[in-house]
Amino acid sequence: MTSSGGLGSESVTQVQILPAMRRLSGEQIVRYIPSIVVGIAAIALGLFVPDFFTARNIINVLMQSSALGLMAIGVTAVLIGGGIDLSIPSVMALSGIFGAMYMRAGGHPVLAGLIMVAVATLIGTINGFAVAYLRMIPFVVTLSMMYVAQGACLWVTRAISVPVTNPAFVDTVMAKIWTIPVPVIFLLLITAIVTVLIGRSLHGRWLYATGTNIRAARVSGILTARVLFGTYVFSGFFAGLAAIVTTARLLSAAATMGEEGVVLSVISSAVVGGVSIYGGVGSPLGAVIGALFITLITNSMNLMHVSYYATLVIKGLIIVTVVALDSLRRRYKR
């Protein structure tokens, strides 16, 4: 044995408590806990909420989680690369506000959509440059960017929401094809495409390699800085897509779209969906399923009249719990 030193004595104790499970591998058990929890929660909701498993309700839930799902896909790429992006919701709000103000001034709705995506992608580019090329810490860069964007939102709107009244914009985005809203179709489609691309494309492989062991990736000839840069541009782009969906659904754009609770939801969607906060593990599909779960529990808590502040507490606890499980799993692996 080479001395890995990674075998903490605590995990060893647990293995000993259950000697019969030794060969079942604690790692495997821990790994599927999030999926099991999601499954149990869905079944419970199905039992207690009438009509839960009807097509209409499922479409409703999907509709409500579409923006969150898009942002979760964005943060998934960053997390796989070993970074974090806390600025996604506030960037979403800021780009939405720019697009909405442009439409209020009489701008074309298509151009407004492009502006939203462009503004968000540009901010992602700045994040990516700072992290990948200036080698700044992702947490600091994107936390700062979160406040810059949020401040800018309040500043340009004077804390008043900007109405989105352009019928062409709203009708196009919220249109239904065979009773399914466009954002839902879009989310499903893009989840499928991005999941395949990240899983099997060249850049996807490079991304996993970089997130798993950046030094080994570099020695293997992967341009890791470029890969990391790309993840922040990608998450910015998805913040822009989320802005289009959110502004059309709310018929307005406001700074509150990017409040702290949303950051928590985005990160918890990804981690509940099996994306590791330590990098190198996870898939966009998982993150979107996580987003569905987070939307479901948020809705259930609303129905049960749980206060907004309590929901923040619960989402925070979910992140901590899932990350703790992830740490346990990694320890088993050593």
Added chain:
Amino acid sequence: MNRPFLRMVGIKKWFPGVQALKGVDFEADQGEVLALIGANGAGKTTLMNVLGGVIQADEGEIYIQGEYADIRTPLDAAEHGIAFVHQEMALMPTLTVAENMYITRFPSRLGLINYKATKERCTQALARLGIGLDPGTKLQHLSPGDRQMVEIARALLSEPQIIILDEPTSSLTSREKARLFEVIGSLKQEGVAIIYITHLLDEVFQVCERAIVLRDGEVAGGGILKDLTYDDVVRLMIGGKEISPHFGRRTAHIGDAVLYVEGLSRRGVLQNVSFTLHKGEILGLWGLLGSGRTELARAIIGLDPIDTGRIQVRTDGSMKAIHPQEAKNWIGMITEKRREEGLLLPKSVKINVSLANLPALISRIWPLIDDKRETELAEKFVNRLEIVISSLTQPVATLSGGNQQKVVLARWLQRNPPIYIMDEPTCGLDVGVKAEIRKIIGELADAGAAILLISSDIDEMIGLSDRFLVMNRGRIVAELSAGSPKDKLMAAAAGVV
């Protein structure tokens, strides 16, 4: 007094999927230096981790002076007088020598650290080992050898009765080694039991009196070293397998220059390094640790920046100047740190093997990796290098060191670059795998690859290289031909030309 001083009985340990220790009995006495030998994966470190409280055995007992010792944590081990000096040093580079040594036992006054007393005690403790280091020096400014000494000095502060040294000489120069052996000698005089884990049989015969050989998690044999020969010990280590320790000398077919490095400099690290590497040639880059050999390799492939210098490679028949960032297109790099810089440990064998060759695995129809081709190629190279795996989806973290190193090799063989840089390609591997990897290196050169080989194992260097460059303090100080004797190489590296 109860003899033996330390007794471990029937130690068994399972890890997911493997039984690392299959009932090991182990004894050590005061005042003896006991060698614990074995190939990679034989269970040496696992056994000592059990004794040191780093991990717990699933079955078996430990007795010290005849009394049952319940060791569950490193702290328990320390209380039983056991000190473990780890292979990978557990020191803090930005703290001073004194701070590192006394980090858990600072002398204090009124709840504040008494730095004066710390310094005085530290100086005394170092003097006892014959080390003249300034307690105020930061660890990062010390040589690996001095750091090792600090680690040992720290372990001795608790006045242990059993000291475990895990591969203590792996990063030491020969002078530092001699000093370490002196320290071991004086500890022995004081009646300490010393357990010495190593791969290097020369050292075993030099410093130890008795040896216990582990193989596949069991005691394969052992005894008083005076009664054993080198060959006896090797046979115990490898079991039935017959391995010739020698290298089949090749007749090299050296072709045109494929890599030309000119005036490479990096402040404080490399000074005006120039050399040429030819097709089919194994060029041995020889030098002591810290001579700049690893730094040169890293600079060539753009892992570290350079201040001045030019790198040319042969492409399509003519030499072309390239930027180090592009070097990856022509040069396969095997670094000395396989776990840190070579492998994606939690990922599968397949993903690790195809990592450097992904652009060539893109399907013709989609912009996606062609899974079938990826699997075929991975299988091909796994078979060719005889990598022992249960399936291509097995995480490389669960492989033995030798198989891990073969995975790194397989990765570059699949890519098939014209030039390889290999930094310590057989470091830390057992005798059998070493021989296999040396054979592969020879075959690569025979097939026309140009190889820059770095190794601290002088026999390996002499056995494989067609030519030597000798480095000292960031400069190339000599060029020697194949068949140069050991002492000439040693003298050149030490700067005595």
